[in-house]
Amino acid sequence: xxxxxxxxxxxxxxxxxxxxxxxxxxxxxxxxxxxxxxxxxxxxxxxxxxxxxxxxxxxxxxxxxxxxxxxxxxxxxxxxxxxxxxxxxxxxxxxxxxxxxxxxxxxxxxxxxxxxxxxxxxxxxxxxxxxxxxxxxxxxxxxxxxxxxxxxxxxxxxxxxxxxxxxxxxxxxxxxxxxxxxxxxxxxxxxxxxxxxxxxxxxxxxxxxxxxxxxxxxxxxxxxxxxxxxxxxxxxxxxxxxxxxxxxxxxxxxxxxxxxxxxxxxxxxxxxxxxxxxxxxxxxxxxxxxxxxxxxxxxxxxxxxxxxxxxxxxxxxxxxxxxxxxxxxxxxxxxxxxxxxxxxxxxxxxxxxxxxxxxxxxxxxxxxxxxxxxxxxxxxxxxxxxxxxxxxxxxxxxxxxxxxxxxxxxxxxxxxxxxxxxxxxxxxxxxxxxxxxxxxxxxxxxxxxxxxxxxxxxxxxxxxxxxxxxxxxxxxxxxxxxxxxxxxxxxxxxxxxxxxxxxxxxxxxxxxxxxxxxxxxxxxxxxxxxxxxxxxxxxxxxxxxxxxxxxxxxxxxxxxxxxxxxxxxxxxxxxxxxxxxxxxxxxxxxxxxxxxxxxxxxxxxxxxxxxxxxxxxxxxxxxxxxxxxxxxxxxxxxxxxxxxxxxxxxxxxxxxxxxxxxxxxxxxxxxxxxxxxxxxxxxxxxxxxxxxxxxxxxxxxxxxxxxxxxxxxxxxxxxxxxxxxx
DNA sequence: CTAGGGTTAG
Numbered sequence: 045x046x047x048x049x050x051x052x053x054x055x056x057x058x059x060x061x062x063x064x065x066x067x068x069x070x071x072x073x074x075x076x077x078x079x080x081x082x083x084x085x086x087x088x089x090x091x092x093x094x095x096x097x098x099x100x101x102x103x104x105x106x107x108x109x110x111x112x113x114x115x116x117x118x119x120x121x122x123x124x125x126x127x128x129x130x131x132x133x134x135x136x137x138x139x140x141x142x143x144x145x146x147x148x149x150x151x152x153x154x155x156x157x158x159x160x161x162x163x164x165x166x167x168x169x170x171x172x173x174x175x176x177x178x179x180x181x182x183x184x185x186x187x188x189x190x191x192x193x194x195x196x197x198x199x200x201x202x203x204x205x206x207x208x209x210x211x212x213x214x215x216x217x218x219x220x221x222x223x224x225x226x227x228x229x230x231x232x233x234x235x236x237x238x239x240x241x242x243x244x245x246x247x248x249x250x251x252x253x254x255x256x257x258x259x260x261x262x263x264x265x266x267x268x269x270x271x272x273x274x275x276x277x278x279x280x281x282x283x284x285x286x287x288x289x290x291x292x293x294x295x296x297x298x299x300x301x302x303x304x305x306x307x308x309x310x311x312x313x314x315x316x317x318x319x320x321x322x323x324x325x326x327x328x329x330x331x332x333x334x335x336x337x338x339x340x341x342x343x344x345x346x347x348x349x350x351x352x353x354x355x356x357x358x359x360x361x362x363x364x365x366x367x368x369x370x371x372x373x374x375x376x377x378x379x380x381x382x383x384x385x386x387x388x389x390x391x392x393x394x395x396x397x398x399x400x401x402x403x404x405x406x407x408x409x410x411x412x413x414x415x416x417x418x419x420x421x422x423x424x425x426x427x428x429x430x431x432x433x434x435x436x437x438x439x440x441x442x443x444x445x446x447x448x449x450x451x452x453x454x455x456x457x458x459x460x461x462x463x464x465x466x467x468x469x470x471x472x473x474x475x476x477x478x479x480x481x482x483x484x485x486x487x488x489x490x491x492x493x494x495x496x497x498x499x500x501x502x503x504x505x506x507x508x509x510x511x512x513x514x515x516x517x518x519x520x521x522x523x524x525x526x527x528x529x530x531x532x533x534x535x536x537x538x539x540x541x542x543x544x545x546x547x548x549x550x551x552x553x554x555x556x557x558x559x560x561x562x563x564x565x566x567x568x569x570x571x572x573x574x575x576x577x578x579x580x581x582x583x584x585x586x587x588x589x590x591x592x593x594x595x596x597x598x599x600x601x602x603x604x605x606x607x608x609x610x611x612x613x614x615x616x617x618x619x620x621x622x623x624x625x626x627x628x629x630x631x632x633x634x635x636x637x638x639x640x641x642x643x644x645x646x647x648x649x650x651x652x653x654x655x656x657x658x659x660x661x662x663x664x665x666x667x668x669x670x671x672x673x674x675x676x677x678x679x680x681x682x683x684x685x686x687x688x689x690x691x692x693x694x695x696x697x698x699x700x701x702x703x704x705x706x707x708x709x710x711x712x713x714x715x716x717x718x719x720x721x722x723x724x725x726x727x728x729x730x731x732x733x734x735x736x737x738x739x740x741x742x743x744x745x746x747x748x749x750x751x752x753x754x755x756x757x758x759x760x761x762x763x764x765x766x767x768x769x770x
Numbered sequence: 771c772t773a774g775g776g777t778t779a780g
Binding site: 135136138139142163166167169170196197198199200201202204205231232233234235236237239240243262263264265266267268269270271272274297298299300301302303305306309334335337338339340341364365366367368369370371372373398399400401403404406407434435436437438439440441442465466467468469470471472473499501502504505 | 773
C-alpha cells in the first residue's frame with residue numbers, strides 16, 4: 045500500500061524531469077493519474093490515502109489542466125474523496141478556471157462551495173474583474189461582506205478596478221471609506237487602486253490627493269496619474285507628471301510608456317512622440333507588442349500613416365486593437381480607400397472584428413462616397429454580430445446619407461432597435477444634407493414622442509434641414525427652442541441662423557443677429573453672411589464680412605473666391621480684378637476642381653477640361669451633343685458671374701467642360717437608360733453648371749445626384765432639391 | 771490570487 049502511494053506521487057516528478065514542458069506532464073502523468081482515480085470510489089479502502097498529500101497532487105493536476113473538462117474531472121474527484129471543502133484546492137480550481145477564461149464554470153465551482161474564506165472570495169472576484177464583468181465583481185464583493193468576511197489587500201485592488209470600470213463613483217467612495225477604516229493606508233497596491241479608480245471616474249483632483257499622500261510611489265502609482273490625466277483630456281498635464289516621475293529617477297516600464305505615447309498622440313506632438321519611440325528602442329522594449337500598438341496609433345492619428353503601416357507590418361500576428369488603430373487611422377486622415385482595403389483584408393483572413401472595427405470601416409465608406417460600397421458594407425454588417433449595435437447603425441445611417449441615398453439611411457434607421465439620440469440625430473442630419481426639411485421636422489416630432497432628449501447635434505441637423513429647404517420660420521423657432529433644453533448654441537448653430545435669415549433676404553437682421561451673439565463670431569458665421577450677400581448682391585455688407593474672414597483666415601482661398609463672386613454678381617468687374625491681384629500678392633493658388641462619378645461601383649475622376657480618360661473622344665462628343673440640345677431648349681449660359689469667377693474651373697472660357705459636366709457625359713454614355721448618376725465634387729456647384737444640370741436631367745430623363753462641398757443636389761425633371769439656394 | 775495601458779459613432 046505504501047509503495048503504491050509513493051509511486052503515485054512520484055509520477056509527476058519523474059515526468060517533470062524527463063519532459064519539462066507542462067503540457068507533456070499533463071498528457072502522460074495525468075492520464076495515468078486519472079486512470080488510477082477512475083478505479084476507486086468513496087467507499088474504497090481509505091488506508092491507501094493515509095499518508096497521501098492531496099493538496100500537492102491535485103494542485104499539480106490543476107496547474108496542468110489545459111481545459112475546463114480536466115478541471116471538472118478533478119472537481120468530481122473532490123466529492124468522491126470527501127475533500128470538496130478544502131479551500132486551498134477550490135481557490136486553485138477557481139483561479140485555474142478563470143485563467144482559462146471559464147468564468148461561468150468558476151462561478152459554478154464557487155457556488156458548490158459552502159463556506160468560502162477570503163482566498164476563495166478573492167479568486168471569484170478576480171475572475172469577474174479580469175474579464176471586465178464589473179457588476180459581477182461588485183455583486184460578489186457585497187455578498188462577501190454580508191457574510192462578514194473581511195477583504196484583504198488582494199481583494200481591494202480587484203474591487204477598485206471594478207468600481208472604476210463601471211464606473212461607479214458612489215460604490216468606489218464606499219470602498220475607499222472601508223479601506224480607510226481597515227487601515228490600508230500603507231498598502232501601495234490598494235492605494236494605487238484608489239488612485240486609478242478616481243482617475244477613471246474623472247475625479248482627477250481626488251486621485252491627486254491620494255497620490256500625493258502616498259509614502260512610497262512606484263511606477264504603477266505614477267502611471268495611474270499619467271493615464272488619469274491623459275484619459276481626462278489633459279495630455280499636457282500628463283506629460284508634466286511624466287517629467288516629474290523621470291526627475292524622481294523612476295524608470296518607466298512599457299505600460300507607463302503607453303500612457304505617455306497616448307498623451308503625445310492627443311497633443312499631436314509627433315516630435316516628442318518620436319523621441320519616446322527611440323527611447324523604446326534603446327531600452328529594448330520594442331518587442332512589447334502593446335507598445336508597438338500605441339506607437340502605431342500615434343503615427344496613424346498624427347497623419348503619418350506610412351510610418352504607422354510599417355509598424356503594423358512588423359507585427360507577425362496583428363491583434364484586434366492594432367487592426368482598429370490602423371483602420372481608424374487611415375479613415376481619419378482621408379485614406380478611406382486604404383481603410384476599406386485593410387478591413388476587407390481583415391475579414392478575408394477571418395480575424396474577429398468588433399464594434400470599433402465596424403464603425404471605423406463604415407466611417408471610411410462614408411468618406412469614399414460610393415453607393416455600391418455603402419451597400420456592400422451594409423450587407424456585411426446586417427449579416428454580422430454588429431447588426432444591432434446602435435453605434436454601428438448610426439455610422440451606417442450617416443454613411444448612406446453621405447453616399448447620396450437618404451432612403452436607404454431610413455431603412456437602417458427603421459430597423460435599429462432602442463434608438464438613442466445619436467441615431468435620431470444621424471437621420472435628421474441626413475435629411476438636412478439632402479434638403480428634406482419636412483421629413484427632418486417630422487422625425488423630430490417622433491423623437492419627442494419617443495421621449496428622446498435632443499442634443500446640440502440634433503439641433504444642428506434640424507437647422508441645416510430648415511436652411512436647405514427654406515423653412516425660415518421653423519428654423520428660427522427651433523433655434524429658440526434650444527435654450528429650453530439647456531443647450532448652448534455653438535458657432536455652427538449661429539452660422540445656420542445667419543444662413544437662414546440671409547436666404548430670405550433679411551441681411552440687416554442677420555448682421556444684427558451676429559452683433560448680439562454671446563460668443564465671438566467665427567469663420568462659419570461670417571462665411572454664411574458673405575454667401576447671403578452674394579445671393580442678394582449686397583456689396584457693402586459682403587465686403588465687411590469678407591474683411592472679417594480675411595482677418596481670421598488670411599490664407600483661405602475660398603474666402604477670396606466668394607468675395608470675387610459677390611462682385612461678379614453685382615457686375616463690378618474692376619473689383620473682381622482687384623481680388624485677383626490681392627490673391628496673387630498673397631501667393632494663393634486656386635483650388636483645383638474635380639468631380640468623381642461612380643460607374644458600376646468604380647469611381648472615375650475628372651478635372652476641368654480633362655482629356656486623359658481613355659474614352660475621352662466619346663465623352664467630348666456626348667458633351668457637344670448635350671450642348672446643342674441645351675441651346676435648342678433655350679438655355680442661356682449665365683456668363684457674367686461665371687467668366688469672371690476666380691475658381692480655376694470658372695476661369696475656363698468654355699463653360700461646358702467643367703468637371704461635373706465631363707462626369708455627367710461619361711455617366712450618360714456608360715450606363716443604361718434611366719440609371720441614376722451619382723457625382724461627388726470637391727467645390728461648391730457653380731451657377732452655370734447648376735442650371736445646366738437641371739435642364740439636362742429633364743432632357744435625358746435621368747435623376748442626377750451631386751454631392752458638392754456643402755450638401756446634396758438631387759436634379760430631376762428640370763428642378764433641383766436645393767431650390768436654387770446653396 | 772494583487773494594481774497602471776492601447777482602438778471608439780452623430
